[in-house]
Amino acid sequence: MKVLVPVKRVVDYNVKVRVKSDGTGVETANVKMSMNPFDEISVEEALKLREAGAATEVIAVSCGPTACQETLRTALAMGADRAILVETDAELQPLAVAKLLKAVVDKEAPGLCIVGKQAIDDDCNQTGQMLSALLGWSQGTSAYKVTVEGDKLNVVREVDGGLETVVLKMPAVITSDLRLNQPRYVTLPNIMKAKKKPLEILKPDALGVDVAPRLVTLKVEEPPKRKGGVKVPDVQTLVLKLKTEAKVIE
Amino acid sequence: MGEYRAPLRDMQFVLNDLGGLGPVSSLPGCADVTAELVEQVLEENARFSEKVLAPLNYSGDVEGCAWHDGQVSTPKGFRQAYEQFVAGGWNALQFPTEYGGQGLPKIVATPVMEMWKSANMAFSLCPLLTAGAVEAILLTGSDALKQAYLPEMIEGSWSGTMNLTEPQAGSDLALLRTRAEREGDHYRIHGQKIFITYGEQDLTENIIHLVLARTPDAPEGIKGISLFIVPKFMVNADGSLGKRNDVRCASIEHKLGIHASPTAVMVYGGNEGEVGEGAIGYLLGEENRGLEYMFIMMNAARFAVGLEGLAISERAYQQALAYARERVQGRDVAGSAGAVPIIRHPDVRRMLMSMKSQVEAMRALAYGVAASTDIARLHADGTERRRHGAFVELMIPIVKGWSTETAIEVASTGIQVHGGTGFIEETGAAQHLRDARITAIYEGTTAIQANDLIGRKIARDGGAVAKGVIALMRATEAELAQAGASDADLAAIKGALAAGVTAWAECVDWVAAQYRSDIVAVHAGSVPFLKLSGIVTGGWQMARAALAAHRHLAAPGASDAAFYRAKIVTARYFAEHVLAQAGGLSQSIRHGATSIMGLDNDQF
Numbered sequence: 001m002k003v004l005v006p007v008k009r010v011v012d013y014n015v016k017v018r019v020k021s022d023g024t025g026v027e028t029a030n031v032k033m034s035m036n037p038f039d040e041i042s043v044e045e046a047l048k049l050r051e052a053g054a055a056t057e058v059i060a061v062s063c064g065p066t067a068c069q070e071t072l073r074t075a076l077a078m079g080a081d082r083a084i085l086v087e088t089d090a091e092l093q094p095l096a097v098a099k100l101l102k103a104v105v106d107k108e109a110p111g112l113c114i115v116g117k118q119a120i121d122d123d124c125n126q127t128g129q130m131l132s133a134l135l136g137w138s139q140g141t142s143a144y145k146v147t148v149e150g151d152k153l154n155v156v157r158e159v160d161g162g163l164e165t166v167v168l169k170m171p172a173v174i175t176s177d178l179r180l181n182q183p184r185y186v187t188l189p190n191i192m193k194a195k196k197k198p199l200e201i202l203k204p205d206a207l208g209v210d211v212a213p214r215l216v217t218l219k220v221e222e223p224p225k226r227k228g229g230v231k232v233p234d235v236q237t238l239v240l241k242l243k244t245e246a247k248v249i250e
Numbered sequence: 251m252g253e254y255r256a257p258l259r260d261m262q263f264v265l266n267d268l269g270g271l272g273p274v275s276s277l278p279g280c281a282d283v284t285a286e287l288v289e290q291v292l293e294e295n296a297r298f299s300e301k302v303l304a305p306l307n308y309s310g311d312v313e314g315c316a317w318h319d320g321q322v323s324t325p326k327g328f329r330q331a332y333e334q335f336v337a338g339g340w341n342a343l344q345f346p347t348e349y350g351g352q353g354l355p356k357i358v359a360t361p362v363m364e365m366w367k368s369a370n371m372a373f374s375l376c377p378l379l380t381a382g383a384v385e386a387i388l389l390t391g392s393d394a395l396k397q398a399y400l401p402e403m404i405e406g407s408w409s410g411t412m413n414l415t416e417p418q419a420g421s422d423l424a425l426l427r428t429r430a431e432r433e434g435d436h437y438r439i440h441g442q443k444i445f446i447t448y449g450e451q452d453l454t455e456n457i458i459h460l461v462l463a464r465t466p467d468a469p470e471g472i473k474g475i476s477l478f479i480v481p482k483f484m485v486n487a488d489g490s491l492g493k494r495n496d497v498r499c500a501s502i503e504h505k506l507g508i509h510a511s512p513t514a515v516m517v518y519g520g521n522e523g524e525v526g527e528g529a530i531g532y533l534l535g536e537e538n539r540g541l542e543y544m545f546i547m548m549n550a551a552r553f554a555v556g557l558e559g560l561a562i563s564e565r566a567y568q569q570a571l572a573y574a575r576e577r578v579q580g581r582d583v584a585g586s587a588g589a590v591p592i593i594r595h596p597d598v599r600r601m602l603m604s605m606k607s608q609v610e611a612m613r614a615l616a617y618g619v620a621a622s623t624d625i626a627r628l629h630a631d632g633t634e635r636r637r638h639g640a641f642v643e644l645m646i647p648i649v650k651g652w653s654t655e656t657a658i659e660v661a662s663t664g665i666q667v668h669g670g671t672g673f674i675e676e677t678g679a680a681q682h683l684r685d686a687r688i689t690a691i692y693e694g695t696t697a698i699q700a701n702d703l704i705g706r707k708i709a710r711d712g713g714a715v716a717k718g719v720i721a722l723m724r725a726t727e728a729e730l731a732q733a734g735a736s737d738a739d740l741a742a743i744k745g746a747l748a749a750g751v752t753a754w755a756e757c758v759d760w761v762a763a764q765y766r767s768d769i770v771a772v773h774a775g776s777v778p779f780l781k782l783s784g785i786v787t788g789g790w791q792m793a794r795a796a797l798a799a800h801r802h803l804a805a806p807g808a809s810d811a812a813f814y815r816a817k818i819v820t821a822r823y824f825a826e827h828v829l830a831q832a833g834g835l836s837q838s839i840r841h842g843a844t845s846i847m848g849l850d851n852d853q854f
Contacts, residue, residue, distance in 0.1 A: 014255075030810040073290060185302070186294040188339035188352055195287060 001111035001170075003046040003055045005080065006101055007039040007062050009071040010121040023219045026121070035071045038116025040078070040183040041176045045146060046114050047079045048181065054148040057081045059108060063100050065089050069199060076194035077186045083199040084108075088211060090204075096211035098130035103207035105135060110171070112153070117142050117175040128175035138168040142177040252569040252678060254304040254369050256296035257613075259813060261361045262289065264614050267798040268791065270621040274357045277628040288358055295362045298338060302331050303369035310372055310510030311681045315451075317502045320522075322450040322512045328373065332406075332453040340366075341377050341406030345384060349400040355628070360557065360620040364613070367561030371685050372510035376409055376448045378554055383410025383460045385547050390477065390535035398485050399458055409454045413443040413461040413480075413516060414544070421698055423462065423541060424471040428518065430463040430478055430531060438528025439463055439480055440519030442500075445692075449514025450499035456491055457482040461518065461531060462540050469538065477540035478531035480518065495530055496523035507684030548693075549642065552650040553619065555693045559653030559686065560612040566657075566664035566682040567605040573668050573679075574598050592667075600827075601667050605660045607824040610817075611788035612653045614795055619645045640715045644707045645787070651699035651777075652784025654689035661686045700776035703783065709765035709772075713758040720758070723751045723790045730793060733800055739822045740796060746825035747793045753836035754786040760840050771843035778842070782835040789829035796821035 011017055012032040020027050035043075049055040060075035062068040063086040072083035086100045105113065115128035132139035140146075140155030144163055147154045153168040158177045168174075204211045232238045242249050265271040266285060275283050306327045313325035335341065344359040345351025366374040384403050387396060402408040419425040428441025439461060443449075450457065459480040468474030484492035496519055503513040521527040535543055574593040582590045592598045619642055626639035661683040665672035672679040690696050708716055727748050734740030757779055764772050799814035799821075808814075 030813075070286070070290075073286075077290065077294065185298050185334065185338055187337065188291065188294075188343060190339075191287070191290055191294060192282075192352055194290075195282065 001055050002057045002059060002108060003049060004059050004061060004101075004105060004108060004110040004113045005039070005042045005046045005075065006097070006113070006115050006127070007043065007060050007071050007075050008036040008116070008119045008121075009033050009062065009064055009068045010036045010119055013037055013120055019220050019222050023221055025217070025220050033067070033070070035074050036116050036119045036121075038118060038120070038176055038178070039075075041178070041180050042114040042116050043075050043078050043080060044181045044183040045143075045174075045176055046112075047184070049112075049146075049148065050079075052148075055112070059084060059110065061086065061101065061104050063088065063092055063097050072199055073194055074186070076197045076199070077191045078184065079190060080197075082197055085199065085201045086204060086207065087201050088204050090211050091213050092211055093213050093215055094124045094126035095130055095214060096204075096209070097127050098134055099209045100204060100207060100211065101127070101131050102134045103209050104202070105131075107207075112171060113137075113173045115173060115175045117177050125175075128173050132173035135171070135173070138170075138172045139174070140166050140168050140172065141175040143174045143180050144177055145180070146174060252572050254300055254307075254565055254568060256292070256299060256365045256368070257564060258292055258296055260610060260613065261292060261364075261617075263795070263798075263813070263817070264617045265357065265361070267802075268614055268618065268794055270357050270617045274355050274621050274624045274628075277355070277624060278630055279353075279628060280355055280624070283355060283358060291354075291358060292361055292365075295340065295365055298334070298340070299365040299369035302334055303366060303373055306331055306373065306510070307370040308678050308681065310370065311507075311685075312509075312675075314509035315502055315512040317450075317499065317512075320450070320498050320500075321452070322499060322502060322514065323452050324512065325510045328510065329453055331370075331373065332376070335377070336406035341380065342404050344381070345400075345404045346388070349396070349404050351404050355624040356620045357617065357624055360617055363554065364557055364561045364564070364616075367558050368565045370510075371558055371562060372508045374558075375508065375511045376451065376453060377406065379412060379447050380406065380408075380410040381554075382412050382547060382551055383458055385550060386412075386460055386477065386534060386543060387479065389546060390543050391479070395479060395532060395534070398489070399479065399481075402456070403458060407454060408456040408458055409448060409451070410458045410460065411446055411449050413446055413449075413459055415445045416442060417444055421695065423475065426462060426464070426475065428461065428463040430465050430476060430533075431528070432465070433528075435532075437463075437465075437478060437531045437533060438519065439478060439497075439531045440528055443516045443518070445503070446514040446516045447692075448512055449516045450502075451512055455483075456485070459497060459516070460534070461529075462544070463531070465537055472541045474538055475540040476537045477534040477543050479534055480529050480531040484525065484530065493524035496521060496525055496527060497529045498522045506687055507681070508688055549623075549646045551693050552646050552699070553616070553623075555689050556612075556646075556649035556651075556653040557616055558689045559650075559655075559657035560609065560616055562682050562686040562689070563605065563609045563612065563653075563657045563660040566661040566679065566686075567602070567609050569679055569682070570605060570664040570667035571602060573671070574602060577668075577671075598667060601663050603820070603823045604827065605663055607792065607820045607828065608656050608660055608788070610795070610820055611792050611824055611828070612649075612656060614791035615645070615784075615788050616649055616653065618791060619649055637718075641719065644703075644715045644719065647699035647703040647707060648780065648783045648787060650693065651690075651696045651703070651780045652788070654686070655696055655781065656784070657686040657689055658683065696777055696780065700780040701773070703780055704761050704765065704772055704776045708758060708761045713762040716758045717755075719787070720751060720755050723747070723786075726790060726793050726797070727751065729797055733797060737800065739818045740800060742822050743793050743796050743825040746829040747789055750786045750789050750829040750832035753832035754782055757782060757836050757839050768843075770847060774843040774846040775839035778835050778839045782832055782839065785828050785835075786832055789824055789832075792821040792824045 012034040018027045046058040058080045060072050060080040060083045062072050118125035142158045143155050144158045145156035151170050153172050155166050157164045310325040316323045342351045343354050347353040416426050430437040430439050461478045461480050462475050464474050486492045498517050500515040500517045518529040577592045578589045579592050582594050622638040622641050626635050629635045665679045668679050671677050730740050730744035734744050796818045799817040802814045
């Protein structure tokens with residue numbers, strides 16, 4: 001079974017993001033970029049499946065500009081077997097990415113896609129679900145634990161108030177949550193080997209996908225600065241203020 | 251106890267903009283060493299250093315190592331970290347592919363090692379000593395010895411140690427007494443060695459000791475010392491581990507710093523193994539040439555210790571900076587509504603600039619020497635190899651001596667930034683000073699480096715190599731004059747560099763001229779001369795950095811302007827505050843011996 005793992009290049013989680021002065025988006029020039037942390041977890045899970053004998057090949061896919069090759073090289077250094085870049089400088093929204101991934105799935109015929117549940121830049125949490133709908137495959141989102149049993153997949157999901165176990169028929173789409181695993185450290189020999197692993201470049205046009213954005217971003221701005229608090233003399237005043245000023249209780 | 255974040259941006263700048271990586275990538279066998287590969291190696295190593303090694307730095311210092319009946323346990327977490335270190339393949343980075351290494355050049359190994367040392371200097375000493383032993387075996391070992399020991403040592407599953415010092419033989423190895431008697435195809439070693447870093451530990455399944463000893467018929471003094479390989483466990487023909495050799499750790503030292511690095515007293519031939527009396531050792535190379543082999547490896551070891559100075563300084567700076575941003579105390583002298591973070595106070599800024607500028611100067615200097623080491627080894631053209639080799643020889647005592655002495659100053663300043671809190675051990679700032687303190691002592695004290703500099707590196711060739719470097723400095727000065735015609739920062743840097751180079755040049759001439767006629771005076775001024783050499787060569791590198799930053803800012807569509815502007819200001823600080831000391835140093839070097847030697851011994 002092949003496993004397909006989409007990986008997204010995002011602003012590194014350590015970087016404090018800044019809004020561009022013209023309000024069109026977030027500043028990404030000269031900002032450290034890395035693999036979306038949820039996608040690292042996806043790569044790790046795919047590698048574990050391969051090591052357990054449940055998967056035969058792990059393919060990392062990224063959609064975006066040429067620089068996404070760096071992110072793919074990281075996936076290869078972690079242990080993915082090969083990589084595909086769907087190269088475009090266009091703005092990509094979750095639906096476009098899902099369509100591109102569907103086209104790659106049609107081409108590669110994997111048995112499983114492991115998608116990060118969300119990317120830490122736009123936090124959409126949509127691509128995996130859209131991909132599953134486009135493919136007509138079963139889905140197990142926010143995965144906490146994954147086990148393969150024959151042609152069935154047991155996925156323990158993180159849900160509000162606890163865990164839920166679903167059994168999926170394969171092929172399937174899983175979206176990985178934070179506690180699914182702890183991604184491995186990349187080893188030096190694997191970095192050296194990654195240089196020689198195949199990295200294929202495709203274009204959206206060749207895949208027959210129209211990536212034009214369906215949503216228009218009007219403006220991006222910083223959240224309002226937090227105003228200083230006030231000290232209240234007693235509980236009565238606090239309750240009164242919560243009722244009348246903050247209007248959070250009735 | 252602060253977090254460590256690898257300074258990848260500055261590392262990349264030095265590698266890519268100061269000519270470190272480019273010339274090495276074009277060397278034979280280095281075609282794979284691209285900027286992209288190096289970036290990925292550094293990023294992954296940064297992640298490992300920050301998340302695995304750095305969190306054990308403070309806990310390792312507090313817990314230290316424990317000795318019990320010949321066994322040594324390293325602090326909590328060190329075993330797991332070492333396992334991960336080996337599993338990650340990091341130990342093999344710089345060694346030949348023939349024995350399982352990755353064959354990466356020194357220009358890549360240098361920033362990687364800087365990160366290990368910043369993250370956890372005590373931990374980093376284990377792989378450092380292994381590296382020294384591997385180099386020695388590569389240099390001198392027979393094929394059989396290489397096959398038997400190198401693969402495991404390069405992988406890191408066995409460690410290596412260097413056994414030179416004895417109680418009566420420290421800086422003066424001519425006095426060493428450990429003896430080696432021939433017995434068939436091997437030798438039996440008897441004697442005691444002290445200050446053996448990682449001489450015993452619980453991280454690896456075998457420890458390979460490299461031991462200096464005398465054979466019975468050896469000549470007196472340094473010409474009668476041979477080098478032996480003495481495994482803790484004998485290695486069977488099939489590579490498996492056999493009997494316990496007759497070598498034992500008698501105790502470990504209680505030290506000022508590097509508490510997590512066990513410093514062992516080793517007893518050879520105490521009849522406490524399973525091989526009879528006398529530790530079994532194998533000769534490396536030829537008899538009586540041991541010290542000569544040590545000298546060949548000394549450049550690498552001294553460079554590595556210089557890098558420790560840089561690495562500790564970086565860590566101390568990061569910690570002081572974080573505190574200065576966070577600690578709110580006192581009003582802004584120019585007026586403020588209330589108390590402000592102390593980073594706004596002029597003297598705190600002076601301290602931070604002094605730390606930052608010297609860290610960056612040490613890094614630029616060390617990486618440049620690393621690149622020249624690669625060129626000296628691999629360049630196709632013999633003239634280039636010799637030119638870079640001579641530069642490395644000149645610079646090694648400077649990188650070692652200046653970077654380690656500066657580290658002590660920087661770590662001390664780091665405490666000062668913290669005020670009283672810095673004096674409290676739980677803050678973690680004091681550890682950096684305690685850890686830095688050894689770097690100016692081991693692998694040759696600062697005075698030993700200074701002796702090497704004035705004698706072998708300046709006087710022997712009449713200052714010819716140094717004058718070649720001075721010519722390069724003058725060329726940088728000319729570039730500054732051109733670019734600085736309309737730029738106040740570059741003009742200030744140019745002025746200080748010109749004065750500094752003049753001061754160094756007059757001292758180089760003085761050392762070369764006086765070395766034979768007044769050797770006492772030259773020795774009396776040798777450590778200040780080493781310092782002068784450090785600040786002038788470091789200032790030269792900062793001037794080159796300012797020029798590179800200036801070029802970036804002038805380019806159309808310049809990006810990352812904040813980094814480049816900061817680089818220029820930092821170079822200007824170094825010029826105005828550090829390089830500015832050159833004139834005074836030159837005076838005391840050339841005219842200061844009378845008072846140093848003026849008293850009789852009993853007048854002290």
